[in-house]
Every structure is written in structure tokens, then in C-alpha cells.
Amino acid sequence: MLLGLSGVFEILLAEDNPGDVLLFREALSSRQLPCNVVVAPDGQKAIALLSGVSGDVPTWRPHLIVLDVNLPKHNGDAVLRHVRRQPWLKGVPVIMLTSSASPADRAEAINLGANLYLQKSSDLDELLEVGKIVEAVLSRGSAPDPN
Numbered sequence: 001m002l003l004g005l006s007g008v009f010e011i012l013l014a015e016d017n018p019g020d021v022l023l024f025r026e027a028l029s030s031r032q033l034p035c036n037v038v039v040a041p042d043g044q045k046a047i048a049l050l051s052g053v054s055g056d057v058p059t060w061r062p063h064l065i066v067l068d069v070n071l072p073k074h075n076g077d078a079v080l081r082h083v084r085r086q087p088w089l090k091g092v093p094v095i096m097l098t099s100s101a102s103p104a105d106r107a108e109a110i111n112l113g114a115n116l117y118l119q120k121s122s123d124l125d126e127l128l129e130v131g132k133i134v135e136a137v138l139s140r141g142s143a144p145d146p147n
Helices: 018-030 043-049 076-085 103-112 124-140
Strands: 009-014 035-040 064-067 094-098 116-119
Touching (some): 009 018, 009 043, 018 035, 018 124, 035 043, 043 076, 064 124, 076 094, 076 103, 094 103, 094 124, 116 124
Parallel strands (some): 009 035, 009 064, 064 094
């Protein structure tokens, strides 16, 4: 596992639902992952966090980006487009974690460069699986091929 300088994984979670943020943190906690989760409550704030550069060097580069599709201000697809245009974010895995079961939303996310598209669940066991998936992605340094 490639930890950050502080000895923890840096994760950007773009999610506007505080309950889903809490559940995501619980899923990570269940795996005892050393993570710093930075929450962006809307797409505009997520893009701002991912746009900070000093010269040619990014001021912050997460190990993983987790996006909800249905974000206010800029949706998850817009954030994903931004991520994939930034050279310093190349190789950072992106997981779309959303309530949308739409095949069109999934196809668009994968087409834009999402590594995984996961549907949120209200079932606790399924929710904890998200923690396992995040752990697997972080241990590889990249997300598995979604196809």
C-alpha cells in the first residue's frame, strides 16, 4: 500500500448527503483503513479542491476520489471530466458511488473514465462491502478494470 506522507490514505468524497458521508466513514472504519476523508458537499467544492496548484505542483492529490452522480452545483460527471483533464490526477482511481441505478448514468461514468460504478445500498452488509472495495483499490494503487 502506498500511504501518503502523513501515513494515511487521502480520499476525496464528493457527497451532499450527511447520512451517506457517515455510512462511508463507517465502511472504512470497519476495515480499519488509515484514511483522511475530505468531504466536498457539492461538485463545485470538489473541483476547487482538485484544482489547487502551486506552480506546476498540485497542492493536494488524493489517493482515491469517490463521487456521487447527483451532486449540487456540478454533478459527478462534471467533476469526473475535470479530474480526467488534470495531468497530476492521472492514475488516481475514481469510484462513482451513487443511488442512481440508471444504465445510462453507469455507461456515461465509465465512458468518462470512472474505474468503478457502485450503487449505494441501505443494507448494512452491502454497505460494508464498499469498505472492502475501497481497501482493495487502495492496496493496488488503482481501481480494477470495470469491464
